[in-house]
Amino acid sequence: MTSDPPSVGSLATRMRIRTNVEAFSVRSLAALAYLIVFGSIVGFTAYTWLLANVPVSTVGTHAYVNPIVAVALGAVFLSEPITPRTLIATVIIIGAVVAMVSGRPREVEEARPVPERARLEPE
Numbered sequence: 001m002t003s004d005p006p007s008v009g010s011l012a013t014r015m016r017i018r019t020n021v022e023a024f025s026v027r028s029l030a031a032l033a034y035l036i037v038f039g040s041i042v043g044f045t046a047y048t049w050l051l052a053n054v055p056v057s058t059v060g061t062h063a064y065v066n067p068i069v070a071v072a073l074g075a076v077f078l079s080e081p082i083t084p085r086t087l088i089a090t091v092i093i094i095g096a097v098v099a100m101v102s103g104r105p106r107e108v109e110e111a112r113p114v115p116e117r118a119r120l121e122p123e
Helices: 008-015 026-053 062-078 084-101
Strands: none
Touching (some): 026 062
16 A cells, blocks of 8 residues: 655644744845746746747747846845856856757748548448
């Protein structure tokens, strides 16, 4: 007999986790609001606009570029350090994205005529 792994909700209930809302700082609530607005709403809106206006192969690279933008914003607004390792990773990621986007264009296959289906006629 096997048992299913417990869900996060059941674990939280068993552990009796309680949230003390009074312990939240203004800074942490502002960070949460920022993530909700810019991380979700604006990000999803930009993604859907890209899907409608840019080739899908280009839109697919957003998952590679987003972490670079996040690191740059952290460095600018929060003075987070950018290490040589981060710079090397950034160069590799940007190089890969450039290679994917600027690769040789694929030739569009000509539409081939659809073969007619054999008709079964009653004898």
